[in-house]
Amino acid sequence: MSSNVSIVAINTFREAVRDRVLYNLIFFALLMMGAAILVGQISLGIERLVIINLGLSAISLFGLVMAIFIGVGLVYKEMDRRTLYSVLAKPIRRAEFLVGKFGGLLLTLAVNTLLMTFGLAGALLYVNRHFMASDGGILIAIYFILLEFALVTALALFFSCFSSPMLSTVFTLGIYIAGMFAQDIRNVGVMTKSPALTAITRVIYFLLPNFHNFNAIAAAGHGDPIPLALVGWNTLYAILYVAIVLTAAATIFAGRNLK
Amino acid sequence: MATPAIEILGLTKDYALGHWRPGKRRSLDNLSLEVQDGEVFGFLGPNGAGKTTTLKLLMSLIFPTAGTARIRGRSIQDVRMHREIGYLPEQPYFYDYLTARELLDYFAQFFGYSKAERRERVGRFLELVGMTQAANVQLRKFSKGMLQRVGIAQAILHDPKVVFLDEPMSGLDPIGRREVRDIILGLKSQGKTVFFSTHILSDAEMLCDRVGVLVGGKLQGVGAPGEIVSLEVKGMEILTDLPVGKTLPMPLAANATATGQRYRIQVPEAELYTAFDQLRACGAKILTVTPLRPTLEDYFLKLVENEKAASHAVEVTVP
Numbered sequence: 001m002s003s004n005v006s007i008v009a010i011n012t013f014r015e016a017v018r019d020r021v022l023y024n025l026i027f028f029a030l031l032m033m034g035a036a037i038l039v040g041q042i043s044l045g046i047e048r049l050v051i052i053n054l055g056l057s058a059i060s061l062f063g064l065v066m067a068i069f070i071g072v073g074l075v076y077k078e079m080d081r082r083t084l085y086s087v088l089a090k091p092i093r094r095a096e097f098l099v100g101k102f103g104g105l106l107l108t109l110a111v112n113t114l115l116m117t118f119g120l121a122g123a124l125l126y127v128n129r130h131f132m133a134s135d136g137g138i139l140i141a142i143y144f145i146l147l148e149f150a151l152v153t154a155l156a157l158f159f160s161c162f163s164s165p166m167l168s169t170v171f172t173l174g175i176y177i178a179g180m181f182a183q184d185i186r187n188v189g190v191m192t193k194s195p196a197l198t199a200i201t202r203v204i205y206f207l208l209p210n211f212h213n214f215n216a217i218a219a220a221g222h223g224d225p226i227p228l229a230l231v232g233w234n235t236l237y238a239i240l241y242v243a244i245v246l247t248a249a250a251t252i253f254a255g256r257n258l259k
Numbered sequence: 260m261a262t263p264a265i266e267i268l269g270l271t272k273d274y275a276l277g278h279w280r281p282g283k284r285r286s287l288d289n290l291s292l293e294v295q296d297g298e299v300f301g302f303l304g305p306n307g308a309g310k311t312t313t314l315k316l317l318m319s320l321i322f323p324t325a326g327t328a329r330i331r332g333r334s335i336q337d338v339r340m341h342r343e344i345g346y347l348p349e350q351p352y353f354y355d356y357l358t359a360r361e362l363l364d365y366f367a368q369f370f371g372y373s374k375a376e377r378r379e380r381v382g383r384f385l386e387l388v389g390m391t392q393a394a395n396v397q398l399r400k401f402s403k404g405m406l407q408r409v410g411i412a413q414a415i416l417h418d419p420k421v422v423f424l425d426e427p428m429s430g431l432d433p434i435g436r437r438e439v440r441d442i443i444l445g446l447k448s449q450g451k452t453v454f455f456s457t458h459i460l461s462d463a464e465m466l467c468d469r470v471g472v473l474v475g476g477k478l479q480g481v482g483a484p485g486e487i488v489s490l491e492v493k494g495m496e497i498l499t500d501l502p503v504g505k506t507l508p509m510p511l512a513a514n515a516t517a518t519g520q521r522y523r524i525q526v527p528e529a530e531l532y533t534a535f536d537q538l539r540a541c542g543a544k545i546l547t548v549t550p551l552r553p554t555l556e557d558y559f560l561k562l563v564e565n566e567k568a569a570s571h572a573v574e575v576t577v578p
Contacts, residue, residue: 003371004369005451007365007368007369011354011365014356014357015354015356018356020357081352082348082351082352082353083352083353084320085315085320085346085348085351086346086348086351086353086366086410086413086414088320089318089320089341089344089345089346089348089414090317090320090341090366090369090370091338091339091341091342091369091370092338092341092369103402201446204478257320257321257322258315258320258321
């Protein structure tokens, strides 16, 4: 099982690299260089905060765009172009193929994020001249961003198993935005004091991925400590949520007639 | 009795007419068929007959409405079966960012070969399909015929026991077609079972131990190309040269085609000797006499015509 998954994952990574997906790093590098030079001149003592906020937000945004737009086409493109026919005639299960595609995109995002992290570190070093102990929080924030990417990629892949790339993009983006406000949705139900609405919003809250918990950008910027328990809970939550979504995607994909 | 290489049992496939349109269209109707080990089996039929549907069902790319199939005794749902089969899809399309060598290497990995084994195999099969020169070119730059060759290489790369080829001659020039024919004959000589779909009847007649004819989703006949068509002689064809200034006597002239003074005459078998007498009388030189038997093409066209007539009959039926 694992061997087939890794074969597909590595090929998916190779596809992304050859499709010049990593070119976004050029924009990120330019952004970081521009920001570092600019904030060095205009900011008064908040250079570090600005660079961290800008850098982490850019890492998150660039990665999310990649996760959604590449994710929704991962399986759909293979079905549409019929490249899948020759692959599935080999001794590989559909679920292995699907998980391999997921792993390949996640690997691409991880490499992309790692390279961006180097860029952010360079910009920080430029404005601060040295690293601080509280900069460790930046790595945790980046780890949370990667977990977020895993959730979004799994959702994009799930939708692409039964809908067109355009619809999958809308669904994934919709769930991402709703997931950012999952806690607020639950609170609205409680505030109405209606038992029915409270129950409904509670169910929605549990169904939606709670992306708010993965946002540690502000804490990292201010150098606030991020509790280790949160790291553990977020990791567990992401693993479980991804597993559930991928299982659902694999179930749908396993029974799908290819055109 | 030995297990058949391919065993198809009542395979049926219906497609919905559309998301919003009720009703279904039957693409394959209760297909039952056995192909023995080592056989080259031709699956014939016009476009839309259900040949590709059958192959896609056997590969589990689509799922049957009814029926099942086994390949070398294993259910088509069993992924282990795929270790023993090779498949060339119709008009294959591959990852265009890979080179031919990388693509074959990618596919070979699923069979657990070591890196050295993969390198040797990939090189050998690229050479077999005449693609060594283009081995390191990205597939996006390949012509249809080149893709077809790479497709054949990926189908037989892992030494499968049963090879399924969907229109393997499609998109190939005469040299390419001849090479594919040689590959199929090579597979046969190695004892492999080959199941290929085609609508080119001459290929089927040349290569197949047996053929099955599919029209309108229904299997119309199975047998050796010589068996499937009637062996009954339809008539005789005489090729003859007539002296300059002479003309054919009337009964013969009515069934003759001429190229200069050379005539091709068709006569009923019972009237052959009468025709000889008439030709001798006018000084003709008889070159050849050939019995006229129906070809696979005649049989095929007759079935297609019957199917068209049947579907037409359904359309005009008064409720």
